[in-house]
Amino acid sequence: MSNVRVCVDVVGGDEKPQVVLDGIEAALAADPDIEVLAAGPAEIVNPFAASHARVEALEAPDVIAMDDDPIRAVMTKRKSSIVLSCRAIKKGNADAFFSAGSTGAMTAAATAYVTPFRYQAEGKKQPVRPCLTNALPNRAGGLTVLCDMGANPDVEVDDMVRFAQMGCAYARVVLGIEHPRVGLLANGTEDEKGSNFTKACFPAMKAAVPGFVGNCEGTDITSGNFDVVVADGMSGNIALKATEGAAKFLLQELKGVFMSSLGTKIAALLIKKQMREIKAKLSGDAKGGAILLGLRGVVLIGHGATSVEAVKNGTLAAAEAVRAGLVENVANSMDGIVL
Amino acid sequence: MSNVRVCVDVVGGDEKPQVVLDGIEAALAADPDIEVLAAGPAEIVNPFAASHARVEALEAPDVIAMDDDPIRAVMTKRKSSIVLSCRAIKKGNADAFFSAGSTGAMTAAATAYVTPFRYQAEGKKQPVRPCLTNALPNRAGGLTVLCDMGANPDVEVDDMVRFAQMGCAYARVVLGIEHPRVGLLANGTEDEKGSNFTKACFPAMKAAVPGFVGNCEGTDITSGNFDVVVADGMSGNIALKATEGAAKFLLQELKGVFMSSLGTKIAALLIKKQMREIKAKLSGDAKGGAILLGLRGVVLIGHGATSVEAVKNGTLAAAEAVRAGLVENVANSMDGIVL
Structure with a gap:
């Protein structure tokens, strides 16, 4: 080749x-x-x-x-x-x-x-509509695909179905997940949750996306319960950046903890290398960056x-x-x- | 009294x-x-x-x-x-x-x-429309009000204006912030960012909310750049739960780090008390819980x-x-x- x-x-x-x-x-x-x-x-x-x-x-x-x-x-x-x-x-x-x-x-x-x-x-x-897609690390030790992460703040139901289909292709080809579990980002996991828009997306995704499980929520970006989380670009971007912000907050708090006494300064030295690895994981660069599908x-x-x-x-x-x-x-x- | x-x-x-x-x-x-x-x-x-x-x-x-x-x-x-x-x-x-x-x-x-x-x-x-409101800790060492956190997945522009006004009252009365800086949750901080809906909210909030700064993004839930972040209940809920999920992810990763060797186990003991405090901070109970305004x-x-x-x-x-x-x-x- x-x-x-x-x-x-x-x-x-x-x-x-x-x-x-x-x-x-x-x-x-x-x-x-x-x-x-x-x-x-x-x-x-x-x-x-x-x-x-x-x-x-x-x-x-x-x-x-x-x-x-x-x-x-x-x-x-x-x-x-x-x-x-x-x-x-x-x-x-x-x-x-x-x-x-x-x-x-x-x-x-x-x-x-x-x-x-x-x-x-x-x-x-x-x-x-091109769909900005990336894989973020989850608590199950794997990666969860988030799409769209911000290319399209306003979309139609059909766009969401295509985002889901493209996200699944990414999960299969890039992450090697044969049968991705797909969630629709909403304000709760129950079927009746969601906005008028996500409620309109639900049956369309159920009909056209093989691995569609149902609604998921913000915690599911990192829970590991879903392989693909589908959102309009506005919600997806908010979820992504809220995740990034929380990580920044926690790492800053930890820094404060580590600098607070001689004992904790020693603790910081002991886990310095691993902290760097966690930071790298959270950078969203696990698969090289975000891709426009x-x-x-x-x-x-x-x-x-x-x-x-x-x-x-x-x-x-x-x-x-x-x-x-x-x-x-x-x-x-x-x-x-x-x- | x-x-x-x-x-x-x-x-x-x-x-x-x-x-x-x-x-x-x-x-x-x-x-x-x-x-x-x-x-x-x-x-x-x-x-x-x-x-x-x-x-x-x-x-x-x-x-x-x-x-x-x-x-x-x-x-x-x-x-x-x-x-x-x-x-x-x-x-x-x-x-x-x-x-x-x-x-x-x-x-x-x-x-x-x-x-x-x-x-x-x-x-x-x-x-x-009652607005589910809470104060979350931010990187500036203060608290940021998030409203609505999920009571109303579908709202009108006028509802968003009232959410902002109620969030400001909460910031003043509960947090003692005399002139709260108010942000509209969007997919970027620039004026031209946002969905059709938030773009319609922008001028209405500018006209009716004294401390309105402009758009903010997911990271601003915890950045400390805003005192009040205003969102429809869908976006606010997604932001809140993504934040919670990221915190869970990081604390789990840290637990893994701490258990990885004798040295890091010692480190864990040295910062155990402080880790508990960070967890408590992140519970969203800083002001007793979420309030329905x-x-x-x-x-x-x-x-x-x-x-x-x-x-x-x-x-x-x-x-x-x-x-x-x-x-x-x-x-x-x-x-x-x-x-």
């Missing part, structure tokens, strides 16, 4: 480009069957490509900053690494794209240039607070998603997709 | 009645100016009242279980502690009610019997997993809310309330 070619954004995220370059190097060393298209300013990517056998440069003079307005940035910074990388997938110059850059800009550029699948409805082809290509978005390890994992995960045929599996998971 | 009379549900929560009785005793000892109306089965409350000077019994033969259907239970178990306690407030036999029982049944009974305030709209008097009486709902300390705090907090005039302050916070 030929090499998988992953485009990596050298200027994505909050860290210096050198962190990303080191991450790419680590990924190349870990997987001899990948090539990297390094996207970024010429003075960074050209020397890096020249000194690495399996790297090619994609010159991108513009940089989209983390706080740029996403849609405006994608429309005006046409020669940015994010826009040119998405176009590289479209043109077949890359099989996948990984960036630790702005989620909003990545979503806008990927929707515009990698383009979503279409389905036939009301006599015409309609684009599938429903697109005609693999687009992976890492945490802005990136690291050499995170870039390495993101690059490898992007290649793995290509090899596993994630995009085709996602397309096949939904009814009525037209190419 | 005369004593404050708090009705306490002896059979509310997952623990044995003795835990509640011990909690009442502790509250009576801590505050000489309260009386307690102990609601529950005659064989429990009568001997307790007979042996305690400031306790009277409210005989309630029916018990509403934690997993009873809330509305059906309130309609059929008319002689339950929850229903009779709410009616005791209505009749003026108690100033406040505390229970660690079912949130759903408490909400249903309190709405039916304590009754919400009314406002004038479209030529008639309409009931205010918008009603003509103080109704406080403790965590089902209750304790002597939690019952004591809930009883004292209920009395304190009466003394501080919380109900009147909440009524005055909203426009157009008619009595």
